[in-house]
């Protein structure tokens with residue numbers, strides 16, 4: 001995959017994931033709107049650098065009609081991460097995805113751990129299971145935060161570049177690898193990096209939802225999540241909560257958010273990280 005493929009990949013992914021979202025959204029929940037120009041730009045901005053850090057992990061399938069599909073994956077120390085993966089609607093179910101995933105997986109050949117956040121697409125789930133991944137259901141929580149429920153959270157401060165080293169050590173302990181170069185992308189996707197004063201946990205967050213929450217223990221992770229909720233001006237979303245992280249479900253329900261399941265965390269060679277709320281693409 002080259003930089004020239006990225007805009008077409010963005011369009012292809014918007015259509016392919018739009019179809020999956022429309023089918024998977026339960027009754028009573030809003031179907032996500034079509035991807036906005038700002039989100040499309042964000043997708044391109046965070047995908048482009050991955051072609052530089054991990055050229056061997058990013059593959060495109062093309063024919064004379066253009067881009068048929070793509071897989072973007074990265075290797076971070078011992079961990080292989082499938083960032084995103086899609087085949088053009090109308091061309092799915094013909095073996096293109098299998099070939100793309102095979103190439104992307106070769107990039108992670110030396111890794112004893114693998115991780116990805118899967119949609120509810122049956123073809124994707126069968127593919128990951130066949131590739132040796134265990135599939136763990138994810139919960140998501142959304143709605144207006146009841147601010148009267150928010151407890152005192154203790155000392156927190158804004159994260160700085162000086163914090164990235166201990167954050168990488170924490171991520172290494174929790175998921176087997178640091179985010180390393182992906183911190184720049186996470187910072188670009190979010191508005192805030194909050195850390196505990198004791199350097200025991202961090203959260204990448206936005207006014208509308210969490211991106212990553214990680215800590216040395218569940219109590220600290222809960223405090224960080226409360227801090228994210230306290231900053232929410234309106235509707236807030238906490239996605240990608242596995243059953244290894246019921247502390248997060250506890251916080252979200254106490255804050256009176258609505259609850260549902262959404263997609264799966266796929267892991268190979270490791271258990272679902274905890275206490276940890278992963279990001280959907282950079283994990």
Ligand SMILES: CC(C)(COP(=O)(O)OP(=O)(O)OC[C@H]1O[C@@H](n2cnc3c(N)ncnc32)[C@H](O)[C@@H]1OP(=O)(O)O)[C@@H](O)C(=O)NCCC(=O)NCCS
Nearest residue numbers: 086087092093094095096097098118119121122123124126
């Ligand atoms: C997931 C996706 C990338 C797979 O690509 P693809 O080209 O459709 O996949 P393939 O044809 O190579 O393989 C699909 C597998 O699912 C199986 N499959 C096909 N239709 C199926 C169905 N309705 N139910 C269950 N399994 C099915 C196929 O047998 C094949 O398995 P096999 O290789 O062991 O025989 C593609 O379907 C897609 O873009 N989906 C929408 C976006 C998405 O959800 N991406 C994944 C994000 S985690």
